Every structure is written in structure tokens, then in C-alpha cells.
Amino acid sequence: MENQLKNDFKKIVKTSGFSKKDIDIKKIYLNEFIKKGFPNKKLENWKFSDINQIIKKNIGDLDFYNDYSFPNKIDSSIFVNGLEHNKIVFINGRIEKIEFNYEDENKIEILDQMELKDKNNFENSLIDLNNAFTNKYYKIVVKEDYGLKKPLIIYHTTKENLHLKNINLRLDFLLKKNSSLRLIDISNDLSEKNFINTIYNFELNQDSILKNYKIDQKTNSNIKYSFNNIDQDINSVSETFVLSCGSNFIKNEINCNLNGKYSSAFINGIFSLNEKRHHEIRTSINHLIDNTKSYQLVKSVLDNDSKSVYQGKIFVNSDAQKTDGYQLSKAILLSENAEFNAKPELEIYADDVKCSHGSASGSLNQDSIFYLMSRGLNYKQAKELLINGFLLDVVEKITDSQIRNLIKNLIGVKE
Amino acid sequence: MREKELEKLKDYKYGFSTDIESFKAPKGLSEEVIKFISKIKREPQWLLEWRMKAFERLKVLKEPNWQKPKYPKIDYQDLYYYSAPKSFKDKPKNLDELDPKLLETYKKLGIPLQEQKRLNNIAVDAVFDSVSVATTFKEKLTEKGIIFCSISEAVQKHPELVKKYLGTVIPLTDHFFATLNSAVFTDGSFVYIPPNVKCPMELSTYFRINASDTGQFERTLIIADKGSYVSYLEGCTAPMRDENQLHAANVELIALDDAEIKYSTVQNWYPGDKDGKGGIYNFVTKRGLCKGNNSKISWTQVETGSAITWKYPSCILKGDNSIGEFYSIAITNNHQKADTGTKMIHLGKNTKSKIISKGISAGFSDMTYRGLVDISPKALNSNNYTQCDSLLMGNKCGAHTVPYIKNKNSESNIAHEATTSKISEEQLHYCQQRGLNSEEAVGLIVNGFCKEVLQQLPMEFAVEAQKLVGISLEGSVG
Numbered sequence: 028m029e030n031q032l033k034n035d036f037k038k039i040v041k042t043s044g045f046s047k048k049d050i051d052i053k054k055i056y057l058n059e060f061i062k063k064g065f066p067n068k069k070l071e072n073w074k075f076s077d078i079n080q081i082i083k084k085n086i087g088d089l090d091f092y093n094d095y096s097f098p099n100k101i102d103s104s105i106f107v108n109g110l111e112h113n114k115i116v117f118i119n120g121r122i123e124k125i126e127f128n129y130e131d132e133n134k135i136e137i138l139d140q141m142e143l144k145d146k147n148n149f150e151n152s153l154i155d156l157n158n159a160f161t162n163k164y165y166k167i168v169v170k171e172d173y174g175l176k177k178p179l180i181i182y183h184t185t186k187e188n189l190h191l192k193n194i195n196l197r198l199d200f201l202l203k204k205n206s207s208l209r210l211i212d213i214s215n216d217l218s219e220k221n222f223i224n225t226i227y228n229f230e231l232n233q234d235s236i237l238k239n240y241k242i243d244q245k246t247n248s249n250i251k252y253s254f255n256n257i258d259q260d261i262n263s264v265s266e267t268f269v270l271s272c273g274s275n276f277i278k279n280e281i282n283c284n285l286n287g288k289y290s291s292a293f294i295n296g297i298f299s300l301n302e303k304r305h306h307e308i309r310t311s312i313n314h315l316i317d318n319t320k321s322y323q324l325v326k327s328v329l330d331n332d333s334k335s336v337y338q339g340k341i342f343v344n345s346d347a348q349k350t351d352g353y354q355l356s357k358a359i360l361l362s363e364n365a366e367f368n369a370k371p372e373l374e375i376y377a378d379d380v381k382c383s384h385g386s387a388s389g390s391l392n393q394d395s396i397f398y399l400m401s402r403g404l405n406y407k408q409a410k411e412l413l414i415n416g417f418l419l420d421v422v423e424k425i426t427d428s429q430i431r432n433l434i435k436n437l438i439g440v441k442e
Numbered sequence: 443m444r445e446k447e448l449e450k451l452k453d454y455k456y457g458f459s460t461d462i463e464s465f466k467a468p469k470g471l472s473e474e475v476i477k478f479i480s481k482i483k484r485e486p487q488w489l490l491e492w493r494m495k496a497f498e499r500l501k502v503l504k505e506p507n508w509q510k511p512k513y514p515k516i517d518y519q520d521l522y523y524y525s526a527p528k529s530f531k532d533k534p535k536n537l538d539e540l541d542p543k544l545l546e547t548y549k550k551l552g553i554p555l556q557e558q559k560r561l562n563n564i565a566v567d568a569v570f571d572s573v574s575v576a577t578t579f580k581e582k583l584t585e586k587g588i589i590f591c592s593i594s595e596a597v598q599k600h601p602e603l604v605k606k607y608l609g610t611v612i613p614l615t616d617h618f619f620a621t622l623n624s625a626v627f628t629d630g631s632f633v634y635i636p637p638n639v640k641c642p643m644e645l646s647t648y649f650r651i652n653a654s655d656t657g658q659f660e661r662t663l664i665i666a667d668k669g670s671y672v673s674y675l676e677g678c679t680a681p682m683r684d685e686n687q688l689h690a691a692n693v694e695l696i697a698l699d700d701a702e703i704k705y706s707t708v709q710n711w712y713p714g715d716k717d718g719k720g721g722i723y724n725f726v727t728k729r730g731l732c733k734g735n736n737s738k739i740s741w742t743q744v745e746t747g748s749a750i751t752w753k754y755p756s757c758i759l760k761g762d763n764s765i766g767e768f769y770s771i772a773i774t775n776n777h778q779k780a781d782t783g784t785k786m787i788h789l790g791k792n793t794k795s796k797i798i799s800k801g802i803s804a805g806f807s808d809m810t811y812r813g814l815v816d817i818s819p820k821a822l823n824s825n826n827y828t829q830c831d832s833l834l835m836g837n838k839c840g841a842h843t844v845p846y847i848k849n850k851n852s853e854s855n856i857a858h859e860a861t862t863s864k865i866s867e868e869q870l871h872y873c874q875q876r877g878l879n880s881e882e883a884v885g886l887i888v889n890g891f892c893k894e895v896l897q898q899l900p901m902e903f904a905v906e907a908q909k910l911v912g913i914s915l916e917g918s919v920g
Contacts, residue, residue: 360852378834389855
């Protein structure tokens with residue numbers, strides 16, 4: 028793999044026109060990745076999902092070089108109907124369109140210069156890989172006191188011609204004081220057997236609000252990794268919702284640093300899996316100062332040979348008194364080969380805190396099924412009704428009503 | 443000087459050392475030392491070969507380092523692996539021949555070894571450094587066919603049982619400390635309960651480390667044959683020394699069809715002084731195998747001592763309808779550290795497990811609950827319930843919960859709950875209003891917090907444990 032990486036890196040350097048400084052920094056990341064390789068299950072964070080093996084088994088050898096010199100045609104049929112929105116369109120990893128038609132131009136700034144930091148404070152080789160191979164990344168700044176009128180939808184589209192490739196994407200967001208952003212990620216994959224590595228960085232200044240909804244619904248055989256880093260200042264709010272259904276493998280990692288007082292983070296997720304899919308959500312919420320709050324709810328419905336993993340960690344620093352942290356994960360296993368793994372972790376160094384977690388997994392409640400069937404439903408209807416109710420609980424946590432309805436329609440949950 | 447010593451003993455009353463001449467193996471870990479131990483214990487060839495196999499394996503194994511409490515590297519060549527009171531070179535035949543100093547030690551510890559003092563109905567096997575010094579109530583137990591003796595004696599008298607079961611639950615190929623124990627274990631208890639016998643009294647082992655620079659590596663093997671029942675208690679203390687001492691024991695439990703084993707531990711090794719100097723490293727491997735159908739193994743532990751406690755008493759629920767239970771109170775104060783919990787491995791159908799863990803940390807201490815619940819695809823209709831609560835006193839200590847939950851079976855249920863909190867002002871206020879001082883009030887609340895676990899202990903131990911809970915937290919309030 029080492030030679031492949033080095034050759035592909037050379038190709039990128041040749042075609043992309045990076046500055047000397049950037050190339051030097053990228054080289055550091057490349058060497059770091061070569062040293063560490065893909066994470067495997069010896070690493071605590073990858074205990075339940077050995078991505079090294081998963082890539083080997085499903086893809087084999089990856090090609091890290093993509094030719095970004097030609098634009099791709101945008102197929103407008105992928106756009107969401109009935110919801111006015113701003114767009115960013117990625118096709119095969121190339122940014123094809125950034126469009127903020129509904130917003131005040133002066134209030135949004137799009138910076139496209141690279142500003143790689145040569146300091147790597149993550150122990151995560153996939154971030155190194157991303158830094159080494161990202162083509163170009165943008166930083167979107169929402170200015171003070173401005174709330175976006177319409178949501179921003181980011182379309183992650185891949186086409187049939189993409190095969191056995193590694194794609195690295197990165198976007199940064201800065202929400203200045205008292206601003207707000209609603210963000211929806213929708214993936215739309217026609218390609219097969221690629222590894223897609225996405226990194227978002229969010230910086231939330233005082234009183235800002237971020238709502239991020241990630242939708243991975245379309246069935247595909249790609250392997251995906253997504254990392255969100257959220258830094259929150261005083262009184263800011265972040266809400267993350269993950270709908271995890273379609274890809275062959277996906278791991279969503281959310282790292283949230285509550286740096287400012289009264290800041291709060293909400294993470295909700297649904298796994299609805301069948302066949303051999305293997306999905307994971309790993310969260311790590313760091314309460315670094317007093318009076319912060321976090322809430323997490325993750326539910327899984329698992330059929331066939333599918334597997335879901337939830338690793339949630341609440342860290343409470345010794346200064347973070349009056350922390351309120353809550354974490355709940357529940358799973359319904361519909362088939363005897365389905366598997367649910369959880370590692371809900373608490374690491375607490377302050378005494379005046381309220382932290383709890385709960386985890387439950389099992390089959391559908393037979394008594395409930397009996398109750399419904401005795402009222403005239405057949406088995407299938409009863410089962411569907413119960414699952415519907417089970418998932419509705421999470422969907423209702425979505426605070427934006429427009430998007431809540433959109434997601435309800437997508438997964439067919441009824442009220 | 444004397445007064446100073448007494449002052450010290452106030453904090454840890456078992457902290458005295460016995461001035462007794464001891465007979466040690468050469469320092470360090472080597473083939474010769476293992477041969478020496480084996481020879482001095484007059485062990486058969488197969489056991490020596492078994493030890494050697496473990497030693498070979500040890501050469502390639504690495505010390506694990508994933509645990510939360512880190513410790514300075516242990517120099518395994520700087521330890522004595524065998525230490526016995528000198529008078530033991532030729533084993534005394536009965537208690538009258540026992541060194542009076544030893545008897546005195548056990549008297550001080552509150553363990554009556556002498557015949558006339560055995561009023562309470564508990565049979566005791568006392569282990570002093572590396573050897574078992576006395577086993578009481580032997581005759582009465584023999585009547586029922588129960589074998590309760592030191593493991594060295596069992597090797598001589600019941601080799602077929604030892605050979606059949608030794609290493610079946612904790613194999614030679616296990617982790618570093620377990621394998622180290624297999625190579626150099628010195629003594630420990632052996633219990634065999636014949637079919638359909640209910641052991642009439644509590645069996646108990648009392649461990650004491652006395653000599654300095656020694657590690658204690660005892661091995662306990664308990665076999666409950668079909669339909670039998672046994673309740674076993676374990677207690678431990680050590681003198682106060684400034685250096686850290688290693689205690690790496692292996693405990694294997696085997697429950698056959700319809701048998702039940704109840705294993706209780708009150709661990710009170712020397713925890714080190716207020717600044718975290720000295721204390722025992724308690725790195726113990728405890729594992730129970732519910733081999734037969736309808737068998738049950740229950741672990742109860744009260745962990746108040748040791749500088750570092752690192753252990754996970756586990757149950758392998760192999761037989762159908764078998765039950766595993768784990769009740770734990772772990773208290774850390776000053777600079778103590780604990781990383782403890784359990785593993786429940788469900789293999790058989792209709793297996794059940796229950797985990798109740800209560801952690802209390804005060805001072806500068808750090809406490810971690812780490813547990814695994816693994817329900818395999820074949821363990822249909824299995825159930826697990828886990829509850830782990832942590833109580834924090836002050837903001838210099840830490841409490842962590844790291845549960846691993848694996849459900850590979852759609853017909854099984856797992857429920858896990860954890861909370862972390864501190865003693866609420868209202869509760870304290872309520873108690874103080876009724877005339878308790880703050881220390882008493884905390885003691886009362888903590889005892890209430892631990893009650894679910896304390897109830898599981900046999901009577902005599904419950905009282906002791908309750909007191910211990912109070913003592914361990916002394917000075918942590920206010």
C-alpha cells in the first residue's frame with residue numbers, strides 16, 4: 028500500500044497546484060498515515076469495527092488518486108423537492124456547485140484557501156489520510172447575527188464510473204456570534220466499492236445554533252467514514268441527527284467540545300439496517316466547563332445479518348460542575364443473526380454532576396404484538412406499528428419541523 | 443518511635459508486620475526458581491511440566507497496558523517468588539507445632555486458628571506469604587466427604603482432581619498475570635464438594651503478605667460437584683511497607699449440574715499511605731465456569747484496600763439455565779486506584795446474569811467500572827441486567843463507567859443502567875438535623891447506597907464489611 032500511496036500522492040501534487048508549504052504539510056500527514064495505516068480493532072475506538080479488515084474484504088486495493096480537472100454534469104433529479112434550500116453539490120468528491128440563492132450575500136462568506144494546520148492533535152489516521160489527500164476545501168462563514176433563511180443541503184453524489192477509489196472531503200464551518208445554520212447531508216451513491224472519508228469542522232461562537240442532519244439512505248456498497256468536530260462557545264447549541272441505513276459500512280464519529288458555559292449538545296440517531304450492513308456511531312462529548320448539557324438518544328432496528336454499534340462517551344472535566352449528561356441506546360433485533368454492540372462510557376472527574384446512561388437490547392415485545400393482534404392487526408402490521416413507534420421517538424427529537432417531516436417521509440414513519 | 447508506629451497503625455490496623463524468620467527462594471524469575479518451588483513442594487512431574495509450559499508462554503507474553511490506573515514498571519527479577527516461615531521447612535503436623543509467633547499474628551488479625559477458639563462456625567485456611575499454615579475444622583468436613591485443604595496438600599493427596607480441573611477455567615494461555623501465576627503459584631486453597639452435599643459451614647481463606655519484596659501468587663480451585671452448595675469467603679491483609687507489592691492470584695470455580703458456588707471477598711490489602719506511597723498491587727484473575735445445567739455462581743466483593751485493584755471476577759455461563767451474579771462495592775480513597783468489574787459470557791440457553799456494582803471514590807482516587815456482557819448467538823432466551831452506580835466525594839477524584847455490551851441474539855435481552863452523582867445536600871441536611879455529625883451522616887448514606895451488595899454477604903462478613911466501608915471513608919468529608 029505504501030508505494031501506491033506515494034505514487035498517488037505524487038500525481039496529486041503534480042496536478043493540483045498546491046503551494047510548496049501546503050505540500051510539505053501534506054507530506055507530514057502522508058507519512059503519518061503510512062506509519063499508522065488504516066485503524067484496526069487493536070485500537071479501542073475501532074474495537075467493534077475493524078475498518079482495515081472491512082476495506083480489505085470489500086474493496087481490496089484502493090486507488091487514492093482522483094482526477095478533479097473535469098467538471099461532472101449535475102443531475103437535478105437528485106434535488107429534494109418541496110423544500111426551498113441552498114445547495115452544495117459534490118460529485119465524485121469534486122465540488123460542482125455552491126449556491127446560496129436564498130440568502131443575503133454579504134452575510135455569508137466562502138473561503139477557499141487552504142489553511143492546514145501542521146499540528147495534528149488527533150490520534151486518528153483517517154484524519155491524516157484526509158489531510159494528505161483532500162483536493163480543495165472550503166470554509167463557510169456565517170456572519171454575526173445572521174440566521175440562514177433556508178436550510179443548506181449538501182449532496183454527496185457518486186457516479187457509476189467511480190470504482191475502488193478513496194475520496195476525501197472536507198468542509199469547515201464558522202458560525203459567528205448569534206448566527207444559525209441548518210444543514211442537511213444527503214448521500215446519493217450510484218457507485219460501488221469506494222471508501223469515502225468526510226470531515227467537517229464546526230466552530231460555534233457565542234449564542235449560535237447549528238442543526239446538522241445526516242441522511243444516508245440509498246442502498247450502496249460503499250464504505251464510509253465521517254468525522255464531525257464541533258467546538259462550542261458560550262450558550263451555543265448543536266443538534267446532530269444521524270439516519271444510518273443505506274451504505275454497506277458507515278461510521279459516524281462526532282466529537283463535541285463544550286468550551287463555553289451554558290452550551291449544549293444533542294445527538295440523536297437511527298440505525299435501520301438489513302442484509303450484511305454494519306454501521307456505527309461513536310460520540311465523544313467533552314464537558315470542559317460548568318453548566319453544560321448533553322443529550323444522546325440512539326435507536327437501532329436490525330434485520331438479517333446486520334450489525335450496529337454505538338460507542339458513546341461522556342467526559343466531564345474536574346471544572347465542569349453542574350454538568351447534565353444523558354445517554355440512551357436501544358436496539359430491537361429482528362433476526363437471530365443480527366448483532367448489537369454498545370459501549371456507553373462515562374468518564375467523570377467532577378462531583379456535582381448528573382450523568383446517566385442506559386442501554387437496552389432485545390427482541391420485539393411479544394406481549395405488545397399479542398395485544399395488537401388481538402385487536403385485529405395481522406403480525407406484519409403489528410410489527411410495523413411497534414417499530415414505527417420505536418423510531419418515532421427519535422424522529423420527534425428533531426427540532427426543525429420542515430426537516431422532521433422530510434425525514435419522516437424518507438423512512439416512512441407515521442404519527 | 444513506637445508512638446509514631448502506633449499512630450500509623452490507627453489508619454490501617456492490620457499494618458503491623460510479624461518478625462519471623464523466613465525462608466525464601468532465590469530472587470528473580472527463572473527456570474531454577476520454578477524448579478525450586480516445585481521441588482520444595484514435592485510436586486509430581488506433570489505439575490512441574492505444567493509450570494514450565496506456562497513459563498515458556500510467559501516469555502512471549504507482554505504485560506497488558508490498557509487499564510486506566512497506570513503503575514511504574516514492575517521488575518519481575520527483583521521479587522521473591524517463594525517465602526515461607528523458616529519453621530515451615532518441615533511442615534508441622536499439627537497446630538501445637540506451629541510457631542507461636544504465627545499464632546500470635548493470626549490472633550491479632552482476629553482469625554482464631556487454635557482449636558478452643560473456633561467458636562464461630564467457619565472453617566479457615568490461613569495462607570501466610572507463600573504457604574498455607576493451617577486449615578481448621580478439617581475432620582468435621584471430612585465426615586461429609588468435603589475436601590478443604592491447601593492446594594499443595596491437594597496435589598499430594600488428590601492429584602486426580604487437581605489434574606482434571608486445574609487450568610480448565612483459566613488456561614495456561616491466558617493473559618500475562620494469570621500465566622505468571624500458573625508458572626510460580628505457591629499455595630492457596632482447594633475445595634471439592636461431593637455430589638448432593640450442602641457444605642454445613644462457611645469455608646474461608648485468609649491471606650496475609652508478611653515478608654517484603656515478595657509477591658503473593660496463590661491459586662484457589664473450587665469444584666462443586668452435581669447438586670452441591672458451598673459458600674466461600676476470602677479475606678486479605680498486609681503490613682504497611684513503603685514499596686509496592688504485587689499480588690497476582692488465580693481463582694477458578696467450577697460448578698457442575700445443579701451446583702451453586704457463592705464466593706465472597708473482603709479485600710483489605712494495605713492501600714498505601716495518605717500520599718499514595720506503598721500499598722499492594724492487586725492484580726487478580728477470578729473466573730467461574732457454570733459447566734453444568736442449572737448451575738449458579740455468585741461473586742460478591744467488597745474492595746476497600748490495595749493501592750491498585752485491577753480485577754474482573756467473571757462467569758462463563760456454559761450450562762443451560764445457569765445463573766451468574768456479581769455484586770460489588772469498591773471504595774477508593776486518598777490515592778487509591780481501582781479498575782474493576784465483571785464479565786458475563788452467555789453460552790448456554792436460558793442463562794441469566796445480574797450485575798450490581800457500587801463505586802465510591804473520594805480524595806484523589808480514581809475508580810473505573812469495566813464490564814463485558816456478551817450474549818452469543820446460541821444463548822437463546824438469555825437475560826442480563828446491569829446496574830452500576832458511582833458516588834463521588836470531592837472534585838479531585840474520578841469515577842468512570844466503561845461497559846461493553848454485545849448482543850448477538852434476537853431472543854435475548856440486555857438492560858444496562860448507570861448513574862453518577864454525589865451525596866445530595868438535602869440528604870445530608872436531613873441526617874444532620876436529626877443529630878448526626880457530618881461523618882456519621884455520610885456513613886449512613888453510603889451504607890444505604892451499598893446495602894444491595896452488603897445484603898449478599900454472609901452475616902459475619904457483612905458486619906465487618908459495613909465497618910470497613912466506614913473506616914475507608916474516614917476523613918474524606920468536610
